[in-house]
Amino acid sequence: MKITVIGTGYVGLVTGTCLAETGNEVVCVDIDAEKVEKMKNGVVPIYEPHLDVLFERNIEAGRLTFTTSLDEGLEHGQLVFLALPTPEDEDGSADLSYVLNVSEEIGQKIKEYKVIIDKSTVPVGTAEKVYATIAKNAQCEFDVVSNPEFLREGFAVDDFLKPERIVVGSSSERATALMQKLYAPFVRSGNPIIIMDEKSAELTKYAANSFLAAKITFMNEIANYCEKVGADVDKVRVGMGTDSRIGKRFLFPGIGYGGSCFPKDVKALQKAGRDEDFEFKILDSVIEVNKRQKTILLPKIEGYFNNDLKGKKIAIWGLAFKPETDDIREAPSIDVMNALLEKGATLTVFDPEAMPNIKKQFGNKLNYANAMYDALQGADALVICTEWSIFRTPNYQKLKQLLSQPVIFDGRNLYNVEDMQAEGFTYYSIGRKTAK
Ligand SMILES: NC(=O)c1ccc[n+]([C@@H]2O[C@H](COP(=O)([O-])OP(=O)(O)OC[C@H]3O[C@@H](n4cnc5c(N)ncnc54)[C@H](O)[C@@H]3O)[C@@H](O)[C@H]2O)c1
Numbered sequence: 001m002k003i004t005v006i007g008t009g010y011v012g013l014v015t016g017t018c019l020a021e022t023g024n025e026v027v028c029v030d031i032d033a034e035k036v037e038k039m040k041n042g043v044v045p046i047y048e049p050h051l052d053v054l055f056e057r058n059i060e061a062g063r064l065t066f067t068t069s070l071d072e073g074l075e076h077g078q079l080v081f082l083a084l085p086t087p088e089d090e091d092g093s094a095d096l097s098y099v100l101n102v103s104e105e106i107g108q109k110i111k112e113y114k115v116i117i118d119k120s121t122v123p124v125g126t127a128e129k130v131y132a133t134i135a136k137n138a139q140c141e142f143d144v145v146s147n148p149e150f151l152r153e154g155f156a157v158d159d160f161l162k163p164e165r166i167v168v169g170s171s172s173e174r175a176t177a178l179m180q181k182l183y184a185p186f187v188r189s190g191n192p193i194i195i196m197d198e199k200s201a202e203l204t205k206y207a208a209n210s211f212l213a214a215k216i217t218f219m220n221e222i223a224n225y226c227e228k229v230g231a232d233v234d235k236v237r238v239g240m241g242t243d244s245r246i247g248k249r250f251l252f253p254g255i256g257y258g259g260s261c262f263p264k265d266v267k268a269l270q271k272a273g274r275d276e277d278f279e280f281k282i283l284d285s286v287i288e289v290n291k292r293q294k295t296i297l298l299p300k301i302e303g304y305f306n307n308d309l310k311g312k313k314i315a316i317w318g319l320a321f322k323p324e325t326d327d328i329r330e331a332p333s334i335d336v337m338n339a340l341l342e343k344g345a346t347l348t349v350f351d352p353e354a355m356p357n358i359k360k361q362f363g364n365k366l367n368y369a370n371a372m373y374d375a376l377q378g379a380d381a382l383v384i385c386t387e388w389s390i391f392r393t394p395n396y397q398k399l400k401q402l403l404s405q406p407v408i409f410d411g412r413n414l415y416n417v418e419d420m421q422a423e424g425f426t427y428y429s430i431g432r433k434t435a436k
């Protein structure tokens with residue numbers, strides 16, 4: 001099938017590449033000329049595991065091409081994906097300007113039947129808005145479909161190729177049939193394509209993300225309470241998670257959820273509720289608790305250093321909002337580092353992929369280490385913000401030699417408390433006792 005993807009960020013590029021992988025001819029359009037140039041030269045502009053192999057293979061086969069020209073893109077595809085940003089607006093709502101501006105242009109440019117597929121995360125009623133915007137000028141038939149994306153960064157290719165479900169919101173039989181044909185190769189294992197109305201599809205995405213954010217937040221509160229009463233959140237987590245009604249996944253406490261999705265999507269649903277005079281009280285709490293959780297390590301760090309962080313040298317491991325990505329949007333590390341800098345600490349940081357993005361934001365406010373152990377040279381403490389695999393089994397001897405004091409503040413519960421005690425570390429984590 002002939003596909004056009006507008007917007008080649010995490011979602012658009014993965015969508016375009018994976019659809020090319022099943023034999024479709026895909027043209028990707030992006031407004032960012034530098035990014036398009038890179039992709040034309042065979043360079044994947046983001047870090048996403050396994051994407052490079054598929055990307056190269058499909059470019060080579062001529063099934064995946066890139067352009068800055070929307071005309072060229074719309075000339076090509078019958079199915080047109082919108083994978084455009086929907087960032088948080090000042091009032092917390094989703095900013096629909098990217099989606100609606102492109103829709104306006106689509107209305108002016110299309111000459112034959114197209115299905116416009118909204119893959120961006122958008123509030124209920126957006127498909128109607130997109131339809132009305134295109135209809136103002138369109139000289140041909142078209143349909144608008146809501147097709148929210150559930151991929152996770154770091155697992156995006158796998159999630160796209162083997163989705164647990166595909167949600168399609170459509171009220172057009174013609175468009176639905178095309179969507180079913182397009183996605184047939186991805187649901188061969190029996191996972192469903194769930195067809196529903198557009199509004200329900202739009203809300204499914206916000207409901208799923210908000211539920212997951214609430215699940216994590218609930219566990220973070222349980223973890224904080226564990227510390228008060230001397231329980232161990234790891235044990236509580238396993239005890240809870242084995243109940244299949246609860247499930248084992250997304251119960252890991254830490255220094256809060258971040259990323260380009262949960263924070264903005266929870267806020268957008270909260271705001272959408274308010275617009276209808278509907279108070280999502282649970283979301284109010286999720287947002288408030290998560291904000292507090294991001295700096296939950298700070299009182300522990302300050303307490304350890306007798307409330308004087310001036311001139312203290314602190315090493316930070318992990319800057320990305322989660323492992324296996326270079327994405328730092330709403331990363332808890334940012335809140336932690338800002339709080340520490342404000343208290344007068346000097347920070348040396350390391351992340352396997354996210355350093356360039358952090359450098360753009362923090363510049364010379366931080367020292368940047370070339371390798372994980374380099375960050376520790378002469379540091380008074382280590383703070384861990386992201387659970388990259390390479391941090392999981394460090395050389396404890398080396399750690400002790402490099403740190404001026406063997407103290408670790410772990411925001412992701414990477415290590416066993418008893419092991420740390422035996423190794424002679426002072427070790428603070430989340431929802432567990434402190435090794436001293
Ligand atoms: N990142 C994720 O894991 C994820 C997962 C599911 C859904 N989503 C949703 O998908 C949407 C896109 O997210 P993302 O993370 O891929 O965003 P992104 O910021 O990584 O990418 C967006 C791309 O759109 C391009 N763009 C902006 N304006 C354009 C225009 N007028 N024409 C063509 N291209 C334009 C940008 O240059 C950029 O390359 C958002 O609504 C997001 O909430 C994201």
Ligand SMILES: O=c1ccn([C@@H]2O[C@H](COP(=O)(O)OP(=O)(O)O[C@H]3O[C@H](CO)[C@@H](O)[C@H](O)[C@H]3O)[C@@H](O)[C@H]2O)c(=O)[nH]1
Pocket residue numbers: 121149150151152153154209212216249250251252253254255256257258259260261262321322
């Ligand atoms: O048990 C857990 C699981 C996750 N997190 C944190 O939650 C955030 C989000 O993690 P994850 O969901 O793995 O990453 P995303 O790539 O943001 O993916 C989410 O957001 C995407 C964009 O909407 C959706 O498509 C995905 O389904 C949804 O999982 C990160 O900061 C994680 O550290 C925890 O603290 N504890």
